[in-house]
Amino acid sequence: MSTTLAPTHPRTLEVPADTFHTFSEQAQREVASYVAELDRRFPTGRVDAIDVDPGAVPVFAAEVDASRHVIDDTAHFIVYDRIAGVDSLRGQALYAWVLGTALGRPMVQNTDGWRFIEVYDRGIRKTIEDGARYHQTKQGSYMHNDAVNDVDPIDYLLLSCGQSAYIGGESILVDARPVHEVLERHPEVLAVLTQDFWFEKRGMALSRETGFFRSPIIRYTADGEPLVRYFRTYIEVAHDKVGEPITDEQRAALDFFDAVLDQSSVQYRVRLERGQTLVSADDRFLHTRTAFYDRFPPREIDMSRDRTEDVNRYMFRMWSTKTR
Numbered sequence: 001m002s003t004t005l006a007p008t009h010p011r012t013l014e015v016p017a018d019t020f021h022t023f024s025e026q027a028q029r030e031v032a033s034y035v036a037e038l039d040r041r042f043p044t045g046r047v048d049a050i051d052v053d054p055g056a057v058p059v060f061a062a063e064v065d066a067s068r069h070v071i072d073d074t075a076h077f078i079v080y081d082r083i084a085g086v087d088s089l090r091g092q093a094l095y096a097w098v099l100g101t102a103l104g105r106p107m108v109q110n111t112d113g114w115r116f117i118e119v120y121d122r123g124i125r126k127t128i129e130d131g132a133r134y135h136q137t138k139q140g141s142y143m144h145n146d147a148v149n150d151v152d153p154i155d156y157l158l159l160s161c162g163q164s165a166y167i168g169g170e171s172i173l174v175d176a177r178p179v180h181e182v183l184e185r186h187p188e189v190l191a192v193l194t195q196d197f198w199f200e201k202r203g204m205a206l207s208r209e210t211g212f213f214r215s216p217i218i219r220y221t222a223d224g225e226p227l228v229r230y231f232r233t234y235i236e237v238a239h240d241k242v243g244e245p246i247t248d249e250q251r252a253a254l255d256f257f258d259a260v261l262d263q264s265s266v267q268y269r270v271r272l273e274r275g276q277t278l279v280s281a282d283d284r285f286l287h288t289r290t291a292f293y294d295r296f297p298p299r300e301i302d303m304s305r306d307r308t309e310d311v312n313r314y315m316f317r318m319w320s321t322k323t324r
Contacts, residue, residue: 012269057098066209071156104156108204119316
């Protein structure tokens with residue numbers, strides 16, 4: 001008798017070819033020149049304080065627009081390859097700011113009004129469960145999308161790689177559509193997930209009174225396309241803080257949802273290399289990251305002074321909404 005085990009489910013999904021985009025040489029020269037100009041004019045200070053004009057890079061902006069349908073209508077994510085001539089950490093940050101602005105209007109991500117966030121392990125001892133923001137730690141988490149701490153959804157999540165991890169740090173990506181197809185076969189679970197849950201405006205609200213809102217995990221567009229808002233830790237903490245702990249029925253539905261999201265048959269895996277940028281349709285897509293090991297002990301990073309080879313895993317995050 002054969003003891004070979006035949007897999008009953010496929011492994012992680014093959015990443016579609018149209019989700020990897022390399023800009024033309026002309027577009028790369030154009031945007032690299034613009035980034036160099038910005039770096040000369042603004043060598044220090046917050047990147048999101050700089051006014052950039054996509055009209056200054058018309059070829060690059062046109063190629064961004066031409067590839068936008070992959071994010072909006074088909075795979076719901078895209079990886080833009082690195083730009084030749086953009087080599088420094090601040091240069092990569094400035095490039096990401098230009099790209100995110102070409103995609104749409106940059107959105108505020110915290111109470112300080114920041115629209116551009118550095119994502120790396122600061123070495124803080126506080127966990128997500130204790131109130132830390134995910135981008136400040138190297139902690140793994142439940143599958144989630146990004147703008148779960150704000151009432152207004154965003155169109156695009158941008159994650160740009162200034163430096164990759166020494167080992168690991170893959171992005172695990174899940175489209176809401178195949179997950180919803182599974183949920184449709186379990187209407188009792190879907191019925192719970194389309195009810196309102198409490199969410200915490202972590203990092204976005206200044207007071208307890210304004211720090212929470214209610215929203216379903218699964219909702220729909222006017223055309224019936226499923227949209228998702230999910231970060232389990234934020235939901236459970238919010239329910240506890242408002243004095244309405246998660247019910248047994250809700251916990252069972254969240255457990256089922258997590259189990260579906262953990263199936264390799266609905267997952268893509270992408271490891272961003274230095275200079276690459278992932279953009280996803282945030283309310284149609286979930287993500288998390290695998291464990292990673294860094295080169296050095298955690299410390300504060302200065303993008304204007306530090307060399308790329310001297311830093312740990314270091315990403316830049318933007319939220320953009322379409323200019324309608």
